[in-house]
Amino acid sequence: MAPLSLQLAVLYAALGAALAAAALILISLVAFVTARDMPPLHRHEGERFFLDARGRKEALPSLGDPPSKRLSVVVPSYNEEKRLPVMMDEALGYLEERQTHGSDKVRVVTLVKNRGKGGAVKMGVFSSRGERILMADADGATRFADVEKLEKGLEGLRPWPDRMAIACGSRAHLQEESIAQRSYFRTLLMYGFHFLVWFLCVRGVRDTQCGFKLLTREAASRTFSSLHVERWAFDVELLYIAQRLRIPIAEVAVAWTEVEGSKLVPFWSWLQMGKDLLLIRLRYVTGAWRLAPAGKAE
Known part of the structure; x- marks a missing residue:
């Protein structure tokens, strides 16, 4: 007969496993019950138009329309009075050099309601005209000319299945340097x-x-039509969707510089993103969230 201490150890291990399983089931149930449907791309009346150079209203295009430009750039911005002008000067200076036709460089879509960064990017993407769509942050931390590196990364993925491919800028090569400048807590x-x-x-x-x-x-x-998360973790869901759809992804090293003024609060923002990551996984696994069918653009 096994010693009493061994029996207790086995009992505690079984009890721990049962509690862990029960907790996982409970969390999955909560994730399923609290899951929201995909946020509809509802445009308020003021979000259906932009003002042209003469101050006249012009209807925004749809992602379902045929492309009329080579490249569209989507820059989400909220209270970025200090950082956005610097970023836009760099971007427009670069685009001016490579632009061969067209004069309407900037279209401002003013959102009636704060949709979060992911929601703002989604609105911009669905209002884009380009064959390729670039997401860029308003802080200008990434050198804009590195879009050429992303284009090369995109071309390196050919042949594209169903003309779908994604190139992600990456700061992973700067990780050792960033660790040296961070506190142990932020590194953790x-x-x-x-x-x-x-x-x-x-x-x-x-x-x-x-x-x-x-x-x-x-x-x-395909990816933004299935996007649910509207906060900071939307990038993760975007790539999760892309991998589920087997869209090829290239990760490309880009030049990046820390710019003051970030709205991320390290602990609380990362805690929120950690919760979002768990919910993304559980909600797709349980079927609470599903991928949008092919052909649904808006």
């Missing part, structure tokens, strides 16, 4: 977040959060 948070991304959602992409991403029009349509 960073490693914990990266582990959760790898364990729960996206594998093969070391830096999911860099805001510099280039998508073909078809890839943007």
